[in-house]
Amino acid sequence: MLTGLQIRTLSTCVKTLRKVSPNDLKSKIKGVSSQHWLSRQLSDPYVEKAKRMNYRCRSAFKLVEIDDRFKILHPGHVVVDCGASPGSWTQVAVKRVNSDGANQTLAKGTVCSIDKQHIYPIEGAVIFGNMDFTAPESQKSLTDFLNDEKVHAVLSDMAPNATGIRELDNENMLKLCYAVLRFAVQVSRKEASVLVKMWQCGSTKKLEADMARFYDNVKVVKPNSSRMDSAEIFLLGRNFKGLKDS
Structure with missing residues (x-):
């Protein structure tokens, strides 16, 4: 049997819990997460x-480091930047291929x-905003613009929205990588490169092995500017072999 003191204590606890709504808990958790992000930034x-x-x-420095090391972007090159927003990789590509004619x-190269x-517009880049790269009609818009001109490099810093379920997030990330790979092998010229975040x-x-079917050299790269506590890596395929005629 509960004593008078225990009953009063229990009543106080119940009242306190009633005052804390799920939104309050979410805001507190979000606040801690935001503070961590701000501190890290x-x-x-x-x-x-x-x-x-x-x-x-x-993220611009990830591409800068990779290109400084492997020399995949050169003046005059045609480049497609997938999942480009807010545009830092595009900014790097524009300067490296001289698509702004500076x-x-x-x-003078081309950057899509x-x-x-x-x-937001970037001088020297052709922007396809508000378009899902994985949609067939979006890829058709890209190929129509290229007008049969073959590409020197396909870049992707894309990542799916996180669900918090690791297996599902990894599966969604893998789907994006294969979407980029399929597009790259269709639009690339021989000796082209592809760079995807994974x-x-x-x-x-498995992704590395499948890339090696089409590219002579495939490497896993972790640039210094990629945070050490991040699981992200980049797979770089160089020297596209070309597709065999059927």
Whole structure:
């Protein structure tokens, strides 16, 4: 049997719990998450460096590092940037292939950028905003614009919206990677490159093996600017072999 003190204590606890709504709990959790994100951003040297160099976000340095090391972008190249928003990879690609014509002594390239979200204009880039890259009609818009011109590099920093279920998130990420790979082998010229973001999981080796069917050299790359606590990696396929005529 409960004592008078226990009954009063239990009553107080019930009243307290009634005052805490699910939204309150969500806001508290979100607040902690936001504080962690803000703390990480403030201590991240690449965030400040991106501001100084006028890049739209820190992810620009991932492509900078990879291209500095493997030389996949050159003046005059044709590049497709998949999942490009907010546009930092596009900014890097524009300068590397000279699609803005800033250097009149070098060949002028072409950069096409596509994303579900709106992409603010970038000089030297052809923007396909509010378009789902994985949709057939979106890819047709890209190929129609290219008008049979073959591509030197297909880039993807895409990632699916996280569900919190690791197996499902990995599956969705893998689907995006294969969508990029299928598109790349259809539009690329021989010796072209493809670069896709992937998460480290059990399917990484299979994707790597499937890429090797079409590219002479496939490497897993983790640039320094990719946070160490992140599961993201990049798979780089170089020297596209071309598709055999049936």
